[in-house]
Amino acid sequence: TALAQPASGLLGFKPVPVSMDDTVVVPEGYRFQILGAAGEPISGDMPAYRPGANTGAEQEHQIGQHHDGIHFFPIDGSSEDGLIAVNHEYIEPRFLHADKPGYKGIAADDNFVALDADGKRDDDEVRMEVAAHGVSVYRTTRQADGTWAVVADPRNRKVAAVTPIEIAGPVRGSSHVVTKFSPDGTRTRGTLNNCAHGVTPWNTYLTAEENWAGYFANTDQVDQKPDLPREHARYGVSTNPQGGRYGWHLAKSGADEYVRFDASTKGASAAEDYRNEPNAFGWIVEIDPFDPDATPVKRTALGRFAHEGVVFAPVVEGAPIVCYSGDDARFEYVYKFVSDAVYVPGQTDGSILDAGTLYAAKFNDDGTGEWLALAPGRNGLTPANGFADLADILVNTRLAADQAGATKMDRPEWGTVDPGTGEVYFALTNNSRRTQAQVDAVNPRAGNNFGQIVRWRYANTDHTRASFEWDLFVIAGGKATSALFNGGALGDDSAFACPDGLWCDDNRRLWIQTDMGDIGPDYEGPLKEFGMNAMLAADPATGEIRRFLTGPWGQETTGVVTTPDGRTMFVNFQHPGAHGSAEDFAAGKYGSGFPDYDGSVPRSATVVITREDGGVIGA
Ligand code: FEO
Ligand code: CA
Ligand code: CA
Ligand code: CA
Numbered sequence: 001t002a003l004a005q006p007a008s009g010l011l012g013f014k015p016v017p018v019s020m021d022d023t024v025v026v027p028e029g030y031r032f033q034i035l036g037a038a039g040e041p042i043s044g045d046m047p048a049y050r051p052g053a054n055t056g057a058e059q060e061h062q063i064g065q066h067h068d069g070i071h072f073f074p075i076d077g078s079s080e081d082g083l084i085a086v087n088h089e090y091i092e093p094r095f096l097h098a099d100k101p102g103y104k105g106i107a108a109d110d111n112f113v114a115l116d117a118d119g120k121r122d123d124d125e126v127r128m129e130v131a132a133h134g135v136s137v138y139r140t141t142r143q144a145d146g147t148w149a150v151v152a153d154p155r156n157r158k159v160a161a162v163t164p165i166e167i168a169g170p171v172r173g174s175s176h177v178v179t180k181f182s183p184d185g186t187r188t189r190g191t192l193n194n195c196a197h198g199v200t201p202w203n204t205y206l207t208a209e210e211n212w213a214g215y216f217a218n219t220d221q222v223d224q225k226p227d228l229p230r231e232h233a234r235y236g237v238s239t240n241p242q243g244g245r246y247g248w249h250l251a252k253s254g255a256d257e258y259v260r261f262d263a264s265t266k267g268a269s270a271a272e273d274y275r276n277e278p279n280a281f282g283w284i285v286e287i288d289p290f291d292p293d294a295t296p297v298k299r300t301a302l303g304r305f306a307h308e309g310v311v312f313a314p315v316v317e318g319a320p321i322v323c324y325s326g327d328d329a330r331f332e333y334v335y336k337f338v339s340d341a342v343y344v345p346g347q348t349d350g351s352i353l354d355a356g357t358l359y360a361a362k363f364n365d366d367g368t369g370e371w372l373a374l375a376p377g378r379n380g381l382t383p384a385n386g387f388a389d390l391a392d393i394l395v396n397t398r399l400a401a402d403q404a405g406a407t408k409m410d411r412p413e414w415g416t417v418d419p420g421t422g423e424v425y426f427a428l429t430n431n432s433r434r435t436q437a438q439v440d441a442v443n444p445r446a447g448n449n450f451g452q453i454v455r456w457r458y459a460n461t462d463h464t465r466a467s468f469e470w471d472l473f474v475i476a477g478g479k480a481t482s483a484l485f486n487g488g489a490l491g492d493d494s495a496f497a498c499p500d501g502l503w504c505d506d507n508r509r510l511w512i513q514t515d516m517g518d519i520g521p522d523y524e525g526p527l528k529e530f531g532m533n534a535m536l537a538a539d540p541a542t543g544e545i546r547r548f549l550t551g552p553w554g555q556e557t558t559g560v561v562t563t564p565d566g567r568t569m570f571v572n573f574q575h576p577g578a579h580g581s582a583e584d585f586a587a588g589k590y591g592s593g594f595p596d597y598d599g600s601v602p603r604s605a606t607v608v609i610t611r612e613d614g615g616v617i618g619a
Helices: 123-131 349-355 389-393 397-404 582-586
Strands: 030-035 069-072 081-088 134-142 148-152 158-159 166-168 187-189 192-197 203-211 282-285 297-299 320-326 328-334 334-343 356-364 368-373 412-417 424-428 450-456 467-475 500-506 510-514 535-538 547-551 555-563 569-574 605-611
Touching: 030 148, 069 203, 069 569, 069 605, 081 192, 081 203, 123 203, 134 203, 166 349, 192 555, 282 349, 297 349, 320 349, 320 412, 320 424, 334 349, 349 356, 356 397, 368 510, 389 397, 424 500, 450 500, 500 555, 510 555
Parallel strands: 069 192, 069 555, 166 297, 412 500
Antiparallel strands: 030 605, 069 081, 081 134, 134 148, 134 158, 166 187, 192 203, 203 282, 282 297, 320 334, 334 356, 356 368, 368 467, 412 424, 424 450, 450 467, 500 510, 510 535, 535 547, 555 569, 569 605
């Protein structure tokens, strides 16, 4: 009905239809270009991209794979010159190494790597994979012809899965993170599976470690040693000796930076092996994009889980810093951190994130909610219940939230804050395993294939408060399966499923990105009606939603930001072609042509979107 989605004036573009094509589609009057595709050089002697054939040493100076969270840091406030920081969540080895021995015809599994005859991995392949993870920082500038280009700059760098990183906050120096590399428990190497991101009020980049557990193997259990420690087991560290997502611990050389992904007990003490290495992952990591010499820092007070991303509440001078993060796994939680110290413009830096209180959310069925403190002595977090101190609580954040009785959610993904109202939005992407008996008001569907977006608000927009009120902004789906907060439903121009990326821009347009998985043209299943993954824009006040962008085969649409003037937008397409079969791969068909469309392997990339009339994106 017309009442369902009143025209708002906030959304000025003509919506695009559901797409089944291997293309990028933007609204009439809009155009796009590719920027910063995987393999593009950014540093060193700028080694050229060679599809499927680059070396590890080259990849260390090239943009990584599987772009996700992204931010544009203006240089001197410019909307035409800035530093991009972009996450690389994981890799597709068959595309990364397409022209190397053992990869032709390899199984169509994004984890699958070629082992040598001795069951070991080629070191240069491992070096390349490690370098293709993490975060790329590079300068980009608008050229005279209006296009954007990667520009060589001393600030361009990679923070990869081996880069030295400081551990800060309550877990620093604790026994939980003592390793052979860092016997005093103050450092580790690398950041892993960087999904979404955050931007601090002091203009640094935060990257979130999501599915890091899959990179480790701990064979203690199969070796009849004690059961896996809870800080491994609760997060899903594998007990398979071949486990570890890409088998980095099987590197032929036995190099220390690779064998550490085997977290089994080998030495006489934790300082002699890597039994604790997984405890150094699952954190929010701070990177200063403007200082290439600054060591990144893991901020442990924000908790350890499958961090999707992190989003800050608007800062208030003289008040604590508040930020939110979701744990993207089925039946996991939404968290909030409130700093002990207060925000002082020009003085506050990342160290304010090292002391404060972490909370987990409880969503009551009556539309109220409360934040449960995960702190020593509160909500059952006592030594008698197995929580020795704050470091123990933080390393075992999921168990602490279990103990506190937080609400088990349908996979919390990105969050964002509406700058107009201070309301917080979170995407709950889906949860096919929720049963009817597990349904509650905030997770209202059993077998939830389509997801929903929750939002909450505080009295006096005070984000430090322990209580809040919430509602569901939209229950996603098609005409027959969706519901908007205003009583309407989605239609041809707005149907979508599996919200993941969320970003409310300065004009209050709420951008919604979908991740329905590796959807290709041959997909048959409950998500078929939604076509390829897409991005939509919503008016948070009226509920109007319009489809803005559709992407190529196999990708998910993830990561969105504009320049300060709102006239240039950066959006990522992750893992194009991921749905492709082993048979097609063996025949040299890669599931998608994006972005080169020249018969070479597909690769993740950023697209830059502008308007032909130079106007504000979405208006
Ligand atoms: Fe990496 Fe939860 O998406
Ligand atoms: Ca995501
Ligand atoms: Ca997702
Ligand atoms: Ca993904």
